[in-house]
Amino acid sequence: MEYILQTDNLSKVYGTKTVLDHVSIHVPKKSIYGLVGKNGAGKTTLMRIICGLTQQSEGSYTLQGKSNGDAVRNNMGMLIEKPGIYEHMTALENLRYFSLLFGLQSQDYRKILEMVGLQNAEKKKARQFSLGMKQRLGIAISLLGNPDFLILDEPINGLDPEGVYEMRKMLETLNRENGTTIMIASHILSELYKLATDYAIIEGGCLIDEFSKETLEHACSSGVRVTVEPEYLQDAKTLIASRYPDVRCEVLSNQSLHLHEKINPADLNQFLVENKVRVCGLGTNEEDIEKFFVEKLSGGQAV
Ligand SMILES: Nc1ncnc2c1ncn2[C@@H]1O[C@H](COP(=O)(O)OP(=O)(O)OP(=O)(O)O)[C@@H](O)[C@H]1O
Incomplete structure (x- = not known):
């Protein structure tokens, strides 16, 4: 496995307080690496x-093949905490200004704005932007110079559901089409789960x-949840019992059932549809995933 970043026992101490304690993580190239933790976790x-932006007290790291002392960050974009944008400038002016500030060559700013979905707002002053638009402009700035590695601290904090969805789609596209490795910190587990390929808690x-993600899914593979239109619930239950006689099938509500074994959801869907059951949804049990994270966060031993 090729890593874009590896840390080796990184620690940070402020005064007498250790806020990072011998942390060793491994970020695979082209991954979306989710950093999960409560407020103040580090x-x-x-x-x-x-x-x-700050020095470790102890430990080291290797970034894009170079040890921390020699690390170059030309190929890196970052958005840590609030995006530092100039409110009296338009999106385009912000990009031009930061490009100069970073000593970058002129580039296709409109393409970057398009990538983050701000193509229609290039002439609007940033002070008129919504929070989501400001976050997107912050990401656009971090994309200047076409980075291979993007570090984003809580980019979806404070966004409305539509903003969260758009941000996720944008990051997925960046990762898929440009091969950008993305490290993303968040405490919104459900969103990280939809996005990340690797995790650190x-x-x-x-x-x-x-x-x-494979390990996570394996650990949480306690079954499959199927949702049908209410009038089909009984039929679905009978059909499932005939097709999977050894699998425990629990009725969760007037339209959802939980099969307590990992069976192939595509096969189940086809079987039910062929037998005229209207299936509304099928999936792994997200509650299990949430529980998995919560248990790790509340009772975990450091590795
Ligand atoms: N400059 C500093 N001086 C002293 N303590 C600090 C400093 N910066 C951070 N800390 C402390 O370090 C701990 C970790 O903070 P950090 O911001 O890294 O956590 P976090 O996981 O990012 O939390 P959040 O999700 O709330 O942003 C906190 O207890 C914080 O108060």
Whole structure:
């Protein structure tokens, strides 16, 4: 596995307080790496060290093949805490200004604005932007110079559901089409789960666990949830009992059933539809995933 970033026992101490305690993480190239942790867990501190905004007290890291002392951040974009944008400037002016500030060559700013969905707002002053638009402009600034590695601290904080959805789509596109590795800190688990391919859980400055999406899904593969239109519930239950006689099938509501075994959802869907049951939804049990994270966060031992 090729890593864009590896940290080796990184620690940070403020006065007598250890806010990051021997953290060793491994961020695979082209991954979307979710950093999960409660408020004050140390996520921002870790990101600030990687971005060169503060120095670690102990430990080291390797960034894009270079050890921390020699790390170059030309190919990196970052959005840590609030986006630092100039409110009296338009989106386009902000991009031009930051490009000069970063010493970058002129580039296709309109394409960057299009990438973040601000193509229709290029002439509007940033002070007239919604929070979501400001966040997107912050990301547009971090995309200047076409970075291979993007570090985003809580980019969906404070966004409305539509803004969260758009942000997720945008990051997915960046990752898929440009191969950009994205490290993203968030405490909104449900959103991270939809996006991330790899995870690290941090609590009290310690790394509790690091795992891939496959590992997470395997750990939470306690079954499949199927939702049907209410009038089909009984038929669905009878059909499932005939097709999967050894699988426990629990009725959760007047339209959803939980099969307590990991069966192939596509097969189940086809079987029910062929037998004239109107299926509204099928999926793995998201509650299990949430529970998995909560248990890790509340009872985890550092690794
Ligand atoms: N400059 C500083 N001086 C002293 N303590 C600090 C400093 N910066 C951060 N801390 C402390 O370090 C701890 C970790 O903070 P950090 O911002 O890294 O957490 P976080 O996981 O990003 O939390 P949040 O989700 O709230 O942003 C907190 O207890 C915070 O008060």
